[in-house]
Amino acid sequence: MEHTQHLYRTEDDLKNFCIRVHLSKVSHGGRMAGSNTHQQEAESYIFSWQKKAFSQREYEFYGDAYNCTSALESRYSRDIARLRQEGGRQNGRLFCYIEGDQPNIPAELCGSPNVVEPSQSEPTFASRYFSSSAIRRRRPPRKQLLAGVGDEEPVLERPTVEERLAHRVPTPPLQSMYIMADLTHSVEGIDIWEEHLLCLIQVDDGGAVSVKPDFNSGQTPYRIETRNRDVYEYRLHQVMEPVPPEHIDQEKNLQEEIYRRKAEQLHNLVGTQFADPPEGGALSVVLLGEIVSAQGFEYNDIYVTAQLQLPEFWEVSGDQELSVVTQISRTKSKHLYNVANFNCPFEYDLIYHNITTIEDDLAHWPCVLMEVCSLDSWDRHRVEGYGHLPLPSSPGVHEVEVGTWRPSGTPVVDTLRRFFVGGASRLREMSYISKPSDFEGRHLSKYGFQTESSGTVDFRFNIIHQSSSSVQRFQSEQLNHAISRHGGLRTSLAATLDVFQRARQKAASVAATLNY
């Protein structure tokens, strides 16, 4: 079977698909039909997608309920009963087979018109193709391929383009509809049954609509010739109404409405509340720390004790303990070092109360003191190192590697004691790591204290700051941004507002110190 088919893509519902077929008889047994008969024999009908139009034969057959066995046939029977009440069927020669029918269409009747009348107008691609296909069909029919039938050739030596396409790509499920013409004619009082396929419409899952032959409104009509040499012409018109603009608008509005409601719902879920910054100009610092790992220490099974040291004006919210002890981690070797993984959280909510002096007095920032110890198989703890780390003062993500040291006594004796007895020298007080608690002088000197460098500990910090001065800064930035959009006002107004902001900040800071 060779046809031209034309593929259309649709996003619309297929029930809106309409095709109008106009069939007319042009000659009767080889003689040109008279104008009167021409009028009489012409017929036009609009088919909708998968909407059954009965032929006279089907009308009689399904009209008898005894012939109907399947569900579809009983439905047809009911439809015909209803049609009879309404005064018979509307269509004449034109009818269709829909999905579920089993049209028994002989291959030679499938589709293509036999004759194309030479015409003044340029023949279309379809008509040229049809004419060539008509010629080709006069050759002896090619052997049909049927699997499992004895002497049939199982190999297709020269597949056509369509066969190739059909074999290469997966065939999606199709829904078909056959538009037919019932060209039964009577010869000497005997009805000779003859049906011609006018158009085959197939729709696949992907929404591709194939119409073969293609619509030809305004072009040369397709012709068919019956067995008693009656010639019919038909045209296929696409009569789907375009979607009215108000429907498009309506759909667009509906989509916007859906989106808006969804956004609104999300907005309601989020709410408008948020924790206010601490009062009195204080700075809130959220410290999301993690003791990541330790490497390069002498012995195995190590743990870290980290302690947060808070200077004056700092406090920790809630009753969090200021020291954290990690688990005891066995090391694994990585490159040249032994690495112990801790992945231990080190998290505090801190408040700094004296933010007005923050620029003058950076020494008052908290720091972390830590002690790394190892545990041996006799449950003896020995000091592996001490370290000190000032907390990063800027918000953001920080990854810090801290070097450690441990006190060393007499070189050989100390090493032997560490190995055989455990223990070894340790600091009496943790605060000695940074600045001894009883230190009050101006110069911190640790001269005379012997240490040995040890491994390193990795920390990761996520730090967030929140303060009321940031709110003000944000608001003034917003204001400046708004002003900068209006270029002309910029110089005078921006300068004025800047002065005003500075004055306001000054007033606020004075008020804060008075309150304190």
Added chain:
Amino acid sequence: MAEVHVIGELVGASEFPSGDLFCKWSASHGSGWRLLEGAREGQTQTDHPQDGSFSKWSHPIDLHFGTKGLQGWPKLSFQVFHEDFFGRHELYGYGFVTVPTTPGIHDVSCVTWRPVGSHRQQFSSFFLGGSPELTSDSLIHSCHDRQHLRTQAMGRVHLRLMIILRHLSHFGVEVS
């Protein structure tokens, strides 16, 4: 009223004793937070690396949080398992990461550990497989009772996270 978007992927795992790993992940957060959209937890496929020891998962993570405060910043915790030739699953590592607090693209790596059992347990797991596991998954991302735990260093889990923050600066929050 502030919102935090966490979009990214669980890239893979490296430095583990062997490949054939899969990972179970979940997000946890404080009471002031709310997961508005996205799946709170998931599990990757088992990846058998053809060369090297980097198991690639490329598992998507897409979370949208709303929050009323900074406390309880979300964390992602991971449990890495090894699937052996017989289809048995052995715990290979626990780990967590804090969702980065600065907006932008972050390549985060998370070190993992697993509990070590007694000598008897180690002997049996050498021949029969299996490994001790935590009774409660909440210990993965908390520091309580860690000192009673004896662990072993395992590999790393790699993540790529894209962070988008919304409205945080309205409330005087500085993140970078």
